[in-house]
Amino acid sequence: MDAQIEIQLIAAVVAIACAIPGVFLVLxxxxxxxxxxSHSILPGIVIGFFITEDLNSPLLILLxxxxxxxxxxxxxxxxxxxxxxxxxxxxxxxxxLFSIGVILIAKNANDVHLDVDAVLLGELAFAPFxxxxxxxxxxxxxxxxxxxxxxxxxxxxxxxxxxxxxxSTFDAGLSAALGFSPVVLHYGLMTIxxxxxxxxxxxxxxxxxxxxxxxxAATAYLLTSDLKKMLVLSVIFGVFSAIGGYWMAHFxxxxxxGSMTTVLGLVFLTVYLFAPSKGLIxxxxxxxxxxxxxxxxxFLLHLNNHEEESERHVQHLxxxxxxxxxxxxxxxxxxxxxxLIKISSDIVAxxxxxKEFTDLALEYxxxxxxxxxxxxxxxxxxxxG
Amino acid sequence: MELSEYFSQLFSDYTLRTITLxxxxxxxxxxxxxxxxxxxxxxxLGDAISHAALPGIAIAFLITGTKDTNILLLGALVSGLIGTxxxxxxxxxxxxKSDTALGLVLSLFFGFGMLLLTFIQKQPNANQAGxxxxxxxxxxxLVEKDVTLMAVVTGICLVIMxxxxxxxxxxxxxxxxxKTLGFNTRFIDILITFxxxxxxxxxxxxxxxVLMSAMLLAPAAAARQWTNKLSVMIVLAAxxxxxxxxxxxxxxASQNNLSTGPVIVLVASVFxxxxxxxxxxxxxxFKQLRKYQNRRDLELQKTLQFMFDIAKTHEDISHPHAIxxxxxxxxxxxxxxxxxxxxxxxxxKGQNWSLTSKGYDAAANLYNNN
Numbered sequence: 001m002d003a004q005i006e007i008q009l010i011a012a013v014v015a016i017a018c019a020i021p022g023v024f025l026v027l028x029x030x031x032x033x034x035x036x037x038s039h040s041i042l043p044g045i046v047i048g049f050f051i052t053e054d055l056n057s058p059l060l061i062l063l064x065x066x067x068x069x070x071x072x073x074x075x076x077x078x079x080x081x082x083x084x085x086x087x088x089x090x091x092x093x094x095x096x097l098f099s100i101g102v103i104l105i106a107k108n109a110n111d112v113h114l115d116v117d118a119v120l121l122g123e124l125a126f127a128p129f130x131x132x133x134x135x136x137x138x139x140x141x142x143x144x145x146x147x148x149x150x151x152x153x154x155x156x157x158x159x160x161x162x163x164x165x166x167x168s169t170f171d172a173g174l175s176a177a178l179g180f181s182p183v184v185l186h187y188g189l190m191t192i193x194x195x196x197x198x199x200x201x202x203x204x205x206x207x208x209x210x211x212x213x214x215x216x217a218a219t220a221y222l223l224t225s226d227l228k229k230m231l232v233l234s235v236i237f238g239v240f241s242a243i244g245g246y247w248m249a250h251f252x253x254x255x256x257x258g259s260m261t262t263v264l265g266l267v268f269l270t271v272y273l274f275a276p277s278k279g280l281i282x283x284x285x286x287x288x289x290x291x292x293x294x295x296x297x298x299f300l301l302h303l304n305n306h307e308e309e310s311e312r313h314v315q316h317l318x319x320x321x322x323x324x325x326x327x328x329x330x331x332x333x334x335x336x337x338x339x340l341i342k343i344s345s346d347i348v349a350x351x352x353x354x355k356e357f358t359d360l361a362l363e364y365x366x367x368x369x370x371x372x373x374x375x376x377x378x379x380x381x382x383x384x385g
Numbered sequence: 386m387e388l389s390e391y392f393s394q395l396f397s398d399y400t401l402r403t404i405t406l407x408x409x410x411x412x413x414x415x416x417x418x419x420x421x422x423x424x425x426x427x428x429x430l431g432d433a434i435s436h437a438a439l440p441g442i443a444i445a446f447l448i449t450g451t452k453d454t455n456i457l458l459l460g461a462l463v464s465g466l467i468g469t470x471x472x473x474x475x476x477x478x479x480x481x482k483s484d485t486a487l488g489l490v491l492s493l494f495f496g497f498g499m500l501l502l503t504f505i506q507k508q509p510n511a512n513q514a515g516x517x518x519x520x521x522x523x524x525x526x527l528v529e530k531d532v533t534l535m536a537v538v539t540g541i542c543l544v545i546m547x548x549x550x551x552x553x554x555x556x557x558x559x560x561x562x563x564k565t566l567g568f569n570t571r572f573i574d575i576l577i578t579f580x581x582x583x584x585x586x587x588x589x590x591x592x593x594x595v596l597m598s599a600m601l602l603a604p605a606a607a608a609r610q611w612t613n614k615l616s617v618m619i620v621l622a623a624x625x626x627x628x629x630x631x632x633x634x635x636x637x638a639s640q641n642n643l644s645t646g647p648v649i650v651l652v653a654s655v656f657x658x659x660x661x662x663x664x665x666x667x668x669x670x671f672k673q674l675r676k677y678q679n680r681r682d683l684e685l686q687k688t689l690q691f692m693f694d695i696a697k698t699h700e701d702i703s704h705p706h707a708i709x710x711x712x713x714x715x716x717x718x719x720x721x722x723x724x725x726x727x728x729x730x731x732x733x734k735g736q737n738w739s740l741t742s743k744g745y746d747a748a749a750n751l752y753n754n755n
Contacts, residue, residue, distance in 0.1 A: 031488040032429055083661055084606050088428040092606060095599030096654040099647030106642045211492030218485050255503035261496020283478050
């Protein structure tokens with residue numbers, strides 16, 4: 001196989017393997033646990049490396065995964081003492097473990113070929129050079145096999161425990177009542193995450209594992225609320241960024257992992273801005289519209305309350321209702337367009353339709369049935385001219 | 386170099402003095418501003434911002450082509466602030482939670498920074514060597530100019546903190562109330578955040594991107610255990626931070642191949658561990674002791690109550706009873722009996738006990754007084 005294709009294949013497998021646990025971490029509000037794990041497995045990796053002298057050894061992955069689970073347990077036990085908040089607990093544990101790892105490497109730098117840069121940043125371009133040779137035949141790059149194995153375990157677990165994972169993610173109490181132990185699922189997820197981080201860190205480095213875990217899931221979360229769709233979308237985003245990132249690195253002659261993250265960032269930014277209902281632009285538009293609606297309602301109620309002409313003069317609306325000029329003009333225009341008011345010689349008056357609208361709105365507000373006001377928008381054809 | 390040797394050379398050796406002073410000031414400012422981060426539940430903001438500063442450093446270098454620390458730190462400050470406000474935007478405008486927002490900014494900015502760094506390294510003419518010291522920090526590269534900068538920034542922070550002390554304090558504990566009082570919460574909020582980002586950026590050169598968050602958190606988390614008063618906490622955190630800096634530098638200077646950043650972080654972690662265990666008010670040790678003490682008090686009271694119930698049926702309250710009957714009662718223990726005797730509430734004679742009148746009164750009032 002061509003080295004280029006092999007690298008892209010490894011990148012895609014790593015991206016998928018990270019995206020799946022990432023979805024659950026994001027939904028469980030534990031996204032930063034992946035950051036903590038990716039740093040704190042360092043001492044596990046270093047100790048494992050001292051013992052085996054081989055970065056791909058299964059023992060090393062095992063030790064690192066154990067360190068990852070220990071990290072989670074340490075964070076939780078600190079939290080349980082109630083001395084500091086949860087996020088502080090995370091922030092205290094992983095730098096300390098990471099420091100131990102860095103010191104271990106530095107103290108033994110002369111004997112081992114393991115440097116911190118490689119751990120943090122990874123080097124995907126070298127992955128094809130480390131081949132797995134079984135009985136004299138070259139069966140492909142080692143890391144492809146390692147990540148492939150981790151991915152199949154992850155997918156297997158996902159299919160086997162999908163229902164349990166789903167319930168415990170969205171309602172831990174219900175899940176416990178149904179007899180699935182949230183603790184077992186929690187630690188299962190943590191173990192899978194640790195193993196994935198360990199397997200991926202060599203290819204893409206500790207920090208970029210975090211990007212591969214969180215970014216596709218977060219991007220997908222902006223587009224859907226359906227768990228299955230979210231999983232599929234994050235896998236697609238992950239693979240797209242992995243391959244796009246590879247080619248970007250190819251043309252810029254820069255770090256593959258860095259480019260992959262940058263593509264992930266661009267994809268996220270695009271969705272963040274333009275997602276149909278949850279994107280920034282959609283949200284801002286909706287907020288603006290809601291503000292106008294509330295202003296319109298306030299304005300109509302004001303008209304309803306005041307018979308005297310001085311209160312209803314167009315020029316005085318700004319000071320009476322405390323609006324900026326622009327907004328009062330928008331509201332005035334909207335109300336007129338909907339036949340809710342009519343303006344004769346600069347005095348604003350409610351039309352019969354406007355009166356009916358205001359009375360209904362008042363009734364709903366007084367009886368505390370605010371939700372009915374939403375229907376009124378449709379009943380009176382507001383915003384439709 | 387031995388530790389004692391280090392301290393004896395501290396005042397004569399220029400390099401040692403500069404580095405020690407630098408790490409001490411850094412520790413102090415981090416402790417001070419970290420207290421706000423911890424109390425505002427923004428502990429991991431430091432982690433995210435320190436990573437988010439990397440592309441700023443790279444872009445500043447790409448634009449100016451110089452390695453002047455101040456310019457690079459300015460770039461870091463700008464991209465750190467962009468990261469902070471993006472996090473805020475994500476949390477307020479979308480349904481993404483703060484942890485996801487933090488993780489996104491952290492990893493995406495850092496990845497982009499790495500892309501730029503490798504891109505810079507491939508440039509033929511650039512004197513880019515040394516940019517990667519911002520990843521792990523190198524206290525050894527501190528020069529007097531850097532230390533002066535840190536000292537000036539610390540001074541400014543201190544003055545502003547004192548000026549806005551009341552506002553900072555009230556915002557920290559009751560943001561809504563602050564708003565109703567008519568304070569400009571947005572301004573104060575941005576001011577605090579700006580300072581936190583500033584502290585992080587200052588620390589990048591010394592302890593590096595990865596460990597910066599611990600510098601911010603650890604002294605504050607340790608200080609929190611010793612006091613419930615904000616001013617005391619900030620002073621304590623500054624002291625813990627400064628000591629972590631000094632001791633960390635001392636230990637790393639006394640041995641070969643020991644990078645300063647990680648050692649400082651570990652020293653700070655030791656402070657945290659010590660505070661978690663030994664602080665009198667909140668510490669695990671004293672909490673456990675208090676729990677034990679309470680349990681003993683309860684046992685004592687239960688035993689006394691039991692004795693009282695027996696004694697009040699007799700005309701003579703000091704009528705002796707066999708110790709054996711106490712065995713049916715779970716609260717009874719030899720030590721409890723001894724304690725009761727020490728308080729002169731009971732008298733023990735051979736295998737019998739009897740309630741004294743003092744003990745009788747105490748038992749009668751047991752549930753009235755406390």
